[in-house]
Amino acid sequence: MVLEYSLIALLSPLVGGVIAAFFGKSMGKIFVNASTILGVTISFIFSCMLAMDVYQTSAVFNQNLYTWIDIGAFTFHIGLLIDNLTASMMVVVTFVSLMVHIYTIGYMHDDPGYHRFFAYISLFTFSMLSLVMSNNFLQLFFGWEAVGVMSYLLIGFWYTKESAIKANLKAFLVNRVGDLSLILGIGIIFSITGSLDYQTAFSETQSLTQTEFKLFDTWTITALTGACILLFGGAMGKSAQMPLHVWLPDSMEGPTPISALIHAATMVTAGVFLVARMSPLFELSPSALSFVLIIGATTALFTGVLGLIQNDIKRVIAYSTLSQLGYMVAAAGVSAYSASLFHLMTHAFFKALLFLAAGSVIVALHHEQDIRKMGGLKSKLPITYLTSLIGSLALIGFPGFSGFFSKDALIEAIGHANIVGSGFAYASVLMGVFITALYSFRLFFKVFHGRIEEHHSDVKESPLSITLPLILLAIPSVMIAWPTVGPMVFGSYFGNSIDQPDAYQIFGYEFTSAYGFLLHAFSSPVIYIATSGVLTAYVLYIQQPNFLNDRSLKSTFIYRILENKYYFDDLYENVFAKQARNIGQNLWSVGDIKIIDNWFVNGTAYRIGNIANRIKSIQTGYIYHYALMMILGLAIFLGWTLITSGFVS
Amino acid sequence: MLTLQSYLTLSAIVFSIGITGIVINRKNIIIVMMCTELLLISVNFNFIAFSHFLNDLSGQVFVFFILTVAAAEAAIGLAILVALYRNKKSISVSELNKLRN
Numbered sequence: 139m140v141l142e143y144s145l146i147a148l149l150s151p152l153v154g155g156v157i158a159a160f161f162g163k164s165m166g167k168i169f170v171n172a173s174t175i176l177g178v179t180i181s182f183i184f185s186c187m188l189a190m191d192v193y194q195t196s197a198v199f200n201q202n203l204y205t206w207i208d209i210g211a212f213t214f215h216i217g218l219l220i221d222n223l224t225a226s227m228m229v230v231v232t233f234v235s236l237m238v239h240i241y242t243i244g245y246m247h248d249d250p251g252y253h254r255f256f257a258y259i260s261l262f263t264f265s266m267l268s269l270v271m272s273n274n275f276l277q278l279f280f281g282w283e284a285v286g287v288m289s290y291l292l293i294g295f296w297y298t299k300e301s302a303i304k305a306n307l308k309a310f311l312v313n314r315v316g317d318l319s320l321i322l323g324i325g326i327i328f329s330i331t332g333s334l335d336y337q338t339a340f341s342e343t344q345s346l347t348q349t350e351f352k353l354f355d356t357w358t359i360t361a362l363t364g365a366c367i368l369l370f371g372g373a374m375g376k377s378a379q380m381p382l383h384v385w386l387p388d389s390m391e392g393p394t395p396i397s398a399l400i401h402a403a404t405m406v407t408a409g410v411f412l413v414a415r416m417s418p419l420f421e422l423s424p425s426a427l428s429f430v431l432i433i434g435a436t437t438a439l440f441t442g443v444l445g446l447i448q449n450d451i452k453r454v455i456a457y458s459t460l461s462q463l464g465y466m467v468a469a470a471g472v473s474a475y476s477a478s479l480f481h482l483m484t485h486a487f488f489k490a491l492l493f494l495a496a497g498s499v500i501v502a503l504h505h506e507q508d509i510r511k512m513g514g515l516k517s518k519l520p521i522t523y524l525t526s527l528i529g530s531l532a533l534i535g536f537p538g539f540s541g542f543f544s545k546d547a548l549i550e551a552i553g554h555a556n557i558v559g560s561g562f563a564y565a566s567v568l569m570g571v572f573i574t575a576l577y578s579f580r581l582f583f584k585v586f587h588g589r590i591e592e593h594h595s596d597v598k599e600s601p602l603s604i605t606l607p608l609i610l611l612a613i614p615s616v617m618i619a620w621p622t623v624g625p626m627v628f629g630s631y632f633g634n635s636i637d638q639p640d641a642y643q644i645f646g647y648e649f650t651s652a653y654g655f656l657l658h659a660f661s662s663p664v665i666y667i668a669t670s671g672v673l674t675a676y677v678l679y680i681q682q683p684n685f686l687n688d689r690s691l692k693s694t695f696i697y698r699i700l701e702n703k704y705y706f707d708d709l710y711e712n713v714f715a716k717q718a719r720n721i722g723q724n725l726w727s728v729g730d731i732k733i734i735d736n737w738f739v740n741g742t743a744y745r746i747g748n749i750a751n752r753i754k755s756i757q758t759g760y761i762y763h764y765a766l767m768m769i770l771g772l773a774i775f776l777g778w779t780l781i782t783s784g785f786v787s
Numbered sequence: 788m789l790t791l792q793s794y795l796t797l798s799a800i801v802f803s804i805g806i807t808g809i810v811i812n813r814k815n816i817i818i819v820m821m822c823t824e825l826l827l828i829s830v831n832f833n834f835i836a837f838s839h840f841l842n843d844l845s846g847q848v849f850v851f852f853i854l855t856v857a858a859a860e861a862a863i864g865l866a867i868l869v870a871l872y873r874n875k876k877s878i879s880v881s882e883l884n885k886l887r888n
Binding site for chain 2: 760761762765766769
């Protein structure tokens with residue numbers, strides 16, 4: 139039964155997407171909506187049933203369905219692994235995907251690429267599901283690349299816009315760096331364990347820890363640490379961790395629904411999922427965990443700071459996504475995979491909500507994205523206003539909202555951890571809390587409060603297809619955490635899929651109930667820091683809006699660094715990209731034009747023609763020349779025969 | 788008494804005349820054909836001489852074959868020549884360079 143359910147859940151978005159792709163244009167919008175939304179709805183329903191089933195039985199379903207390649211001792215399978223981790227990812231992915239499908243009806247209703255968009259997001263859902271449902275590295279890699287392709291196609295959805303094309307190329311190239319690392323990590327595991335199945339790899343950790351690689355003369359690392367760090371390199375690309383984060387803000391060039399679905403809720407969390415899935419490996423390598431922790435904490439703080447000075451409504455939320463991904467990764471770094479995944483789930487809901495709300499504002503203002511031109515939209519867009527408020531409160535971790543539980547558990551785990559870099563990480567995430575509150579409410583106040591812009595007087599609330607997903611996403615953003623925080627974070631919900639120390643060892647806190655956790659949180663500084671962030675935002679953007687207009691602020695050193703995003707883009711552009719272009723230029727002008735084109739291809743033809751031209755001149759056409767040649771030839775052969783065989787007497 | 792050597796010498800002389808005629812002739816294609824006949828004749832001469840002195844008849848049998856082939860060849864050659872003349876109004880060897888191109 140599990141097999142059938144999971145196959146239906148996996149394949150129905152594929153079928154819907156393919157139908158929409160091939161017949162959508164001729165059959166019209168209603169047909170496209172029906173096929174894709176039906177596919178995703180079926181997938182969602184079966185995912186929920188699977189999740190219930192797996193939760194009750196707590197049995198892991200791991201089965202190979204099909205042998206793809208069978209070479210000698212190696213067999214590559216297509217298989218499914220359904221456990222609690224997979225099931226919860228499936229529910230999150232299909233739910234957000236379904237919301238985004240519905241939302242897209244309203245958001246894209248007059249776009250010429252309507253059916254293309256639906257086909258893409260359905261195929262994306264399929265890719266993401268195949269990523270989370272795989273039971274081996276190869277299929278994981280397929281899903282990993284497939285979501286990358288769909289992300290590429292969707293960022294460049296408006297392909298006539300130059301900035302969109304540049305952004306999707308950037309996303310694709312930066313992801314290649316991560317993917318190279320990922321496939322190298324898979325390669326290490328494969329070369330040592332001889333298998334791509336998770337189960338085999340996890341059961342042969344002994345040989346992974348015993349093999350050692352010599353990096354330099356004196357520095358050796360175990361294969362396990364190398365594999366973990368390389369796998370995490372893949373996660374860094376996909377989950378946009380520093381220093382591979384540069385593609386995510388630019389990906390906001392794509393339509394807003396995919397920013398919500400791919401670049402906030404699902405695809406970018408694939409890296410976190412990967413680390414959690416590989417927890418049996420990461421647990422054995424403290425240095426890899428420290429690496430994960432430091433990268434995550436750095437991302438959490440420094441990308442959040444960038445969100446403070448952005449003026450594009452979507453970019454602010456994009457930097458917020460980066461920062462939250464940093465939180466998840468940092469939590470994975472202190473072995474709190476369950477808290478990390480829990481934050482992944484709650485974040486998927488409230489960040490999708492925030493993005494869709496931002497999209498609603500953008501639609502209402504006729505595709506205006508600059509928050510400096512917004513203001514006082516509270517009364518014009520009541521539903522968007524309320525849902526944004528819920529999303530923002532969940533994001534900053536306001537007590538009682540789902541984001542509060544996940545973020546608080548996560549910070550508690552980081553604070554309680556005692557590995558290399560945990561002190562730095564704890565300081566970073568605490569500062570990150572303040573920053574999160576500040577930029578979230580800066581955005582919120584600037585858009586919905588303050589002085590109303592006069593040319594916004596005819597703004598109307600968005601249609602039902604846009605507001606309905608907002609409401610449906612607001613519900614889990616508020617209260618999904620109440621029933622789930624106990625089993626998922628502190629209980630044994632992920633016991634059959636994740637290898638982590640028991641809750642008390644991670645959190646240093648005895649969980650009793652969600653309410654108890656809520657009260658407990660008042661003894662930690664997180665809530666107060668967040669509140670002070672909100673108050674700062676209130677003072678700066680509502681009470682004293684002129685304070686920040688000071689010219690001198692914009693010329694300070696720090697402001698310039700932030701405005702240039704720590705010069706990462708310039709570094710990549712002027713060092714890596716430039717060198718790569720130079721190498722490419724040289725390879726092209728020397729290798730391609732000179733050697734291949736000039737010598738091999740044209741050179742061969744030219745030489746043959748040249749030789750033929752010279753030989754041609756002996757073909758005079760006169761009979762007596764040919765006759766002479768014949769006789770000379772005869773004479774030579776006869777002479778040769780006589781000389782070699784001698785005169786026979 | 789004529790020796791084998793005398794026959795062979797005569798044959799070689801005739802062969803050389805034939806070859807020279809083919810190679811240095813620039814005027815008339817009929818001469819080329821006649822020279823070809825001379826070559827064949829000289830070969831026949833060799834065959835007959837050897838046949839006689841070695842007491843082996845097969846050499847003379849071979850001569851008959853060669854004569855037949857020579858006759859056929861002459862007939863075909865003359866036919867081509869006639870066709871050629873009709874087309875080109877000339878049978879001069881120096882103008883016949885149509886084997887080229």
